[in-house]
Structures are given as C-alpha cells and as structure tokens.
Amino acid sequence: MQHLINLSDLSADDIHALFDRAEVLARQERLEPSLEGRHIANLFFEPSTRTRVSFELAARSLGGSVVNLDVQNSSFTKGETLVDTYRTLEAMGIDAFVVRTAQPGVIQDLGRVVGRNVAVFNAGEGDAAHPTQGLLDALTIRQHKGNFDQLSIAIVGDVSHSRVARSTLRALSILGCQDLRIVAPAAWQPPAQQMPQVVITDNLEMGIQGCDVVMALRIQNERLRNSERLDRDQYVSHFCITQQRLAAAKNDAIVMHPGPINRAIEIADEVADGPQSVILRQVSNGVTIRRALFDTVARSRGWFDS
Secondary structure, X not given: OOOEOOHHHOOHHHHHHHHHHXXXXXXXXXXXXXXXXXXXXXXXXXXXXXXXXXXXXXXXXXXXXXXXXXXXXXXXXXXXXXXXXXXXHHHOOOOEEEEEEOOOOHHHHHHHHOOOOXXXXXXXXXXXXXXXXXHHHHXXXXXXXXXXXXXEEEEEOOOOOXXXXXXXXXXXXXXXXXXXXXXXXXXXXXXXXXXXXXXXXOOHHHHOOOOOEEEEOOOOHHHOOHHHOOOHHHHHHHHOEOHHHHOOOOOOOEEEOOOOOOEOOOEOHHHHOOOOEOHXXXXXXXXXXHHHHHHHHHHHXXXXXX
C-alpha cells in the first residue's frame, strides 16, 4: 500500500487487516515508532477539526513530525498550482501528504505525480469521497456488531451531498453488508441507478425498521444549491432522529453521526447523548484507524524496519 485515495482500491481482506492492525495498536502501551524520521504534511483546503487533528495525533503517536500548512497564507494564494505546491514540499523532504479539498480529481492527480516512496491520503474530496471516515465508521460497527453480512444499516439525511455517506456505503458494501438503506428527502437522495443495491426511501420509520445501525448525517449547507434547500422545521418533523422514532429500529441498535452535529435538527440530544450512541467512539476510532493506516503504509514502503 502506497496511498489511500479511494476505497475501491481495497478488498474486504485489506480492510479487515487494517481493522486488526488498528486493534493491535490500540492495545499496546508503547508503540513502535514506525514514522520516526518521517514528515507528514496536512494540507486542508476545507475546514476540519476531527479529521485534521486525528491524522496529526495518529502520526505523532508513531513518532512522525507533522506540518500543518496554512493554506490561506501559502503560495497557493499567489497563483501557484497545487501540483507545484506538492512538488515543492516533497523537495523539502515531506514523506506523506494528507489532503482535503473541494476540487474533485486533485488528490488522484497528486497520487500520480509524487515520488514512489511518498504516500498520499485522501482526507475528504468535495462530495465524492472520505475514505478514512468510511473506514472508521465500519470499524465502529464491527466493534459493536461483529460480522457485516447479517446487519441492516440505515443512513439518514443529506446523502446526495455527503462524501461520508458515499465512502461509508462503499466500505460496508465491500465488507459484505446485504441490507443497506438510505433515508432522505427526495431532494437529497442520490440517483437510484448509482446505488442499485441500496433501498432508498423518504419515510424515516420505514427506513430504519428493524435496523442494527442508524447513522445520521450532517446537512451539507455549504454544498446546497438554493433549489435544494429545505424548510428546517419540515426537515425536523420528518427526519430528525428522536428517541420515539428510534424505537422502530432494533432495541440494541447503535446510533452514529460523523459530526459535526446540528443538534435537534439531524438528531435529538437524548439520542446523541443516549446509551445507544457510539458517536464519541467514532471520534476516537478516527485516531485508531488513521494510526493503523500510517503504520501499514510505513511498513509496506520500508520506512520502518522492525
């Protein structure tokens, strides 16, 4: 493994191997410094808290040094192309790039131009992909529910604009989940032909009926066109996950949200903070899975000789 740009590059065995490595590292009191002497650059062209900080914590826990590029004060604002920015940083000794951008295709382009011993990690690309979020969501589900092939999983909310939804659905499909559901207003549903094996509905109670996992999504206000904006009160009345509505799922269903949460809009406080919520476990698994990813790449690229 050199990069993680798209989950479609991974098999089920690859993903489970990452999960197994993540859990081994999580149990170790002292981690081997597989990134010692290596330099990681965080290039975030869109806002982030969870993803950026967890990548940084993961790299530092393995002995790596981290550079957080202030994009707004970089030469990028002077007209330098992204590829030239990457090449400049690589010439300075950067070993891995963690990139978030609104521009589709940019991260794939970077993966093609960097040197053979330089790694690229997709930390979110427009509304197209967020592979490490998909991995941490699936890891959280495996920790609480075990095998995927018998699970019923519903994703609720603004699916059409959500890179999280796309990557999480992709991960779950690779891992063998047979019952995947999307619950969303018609304006926020993806075209059915794009997801032929996913049940799509605008009825929340029907959509989560008997589910093992219910995941709410953040409304992507920054990506909505005016014609796609919905009345807030109407959305809450039909799609906010309340304790009463959650009763349609299984009694032991877990509740997820990738964050940040718009409370009382996407999910009620009593659900987000309740006993079925694993939202904070998702957050901690962000560090867990990204540490395993760094460690796996470091060893496969020969950065660290144990």
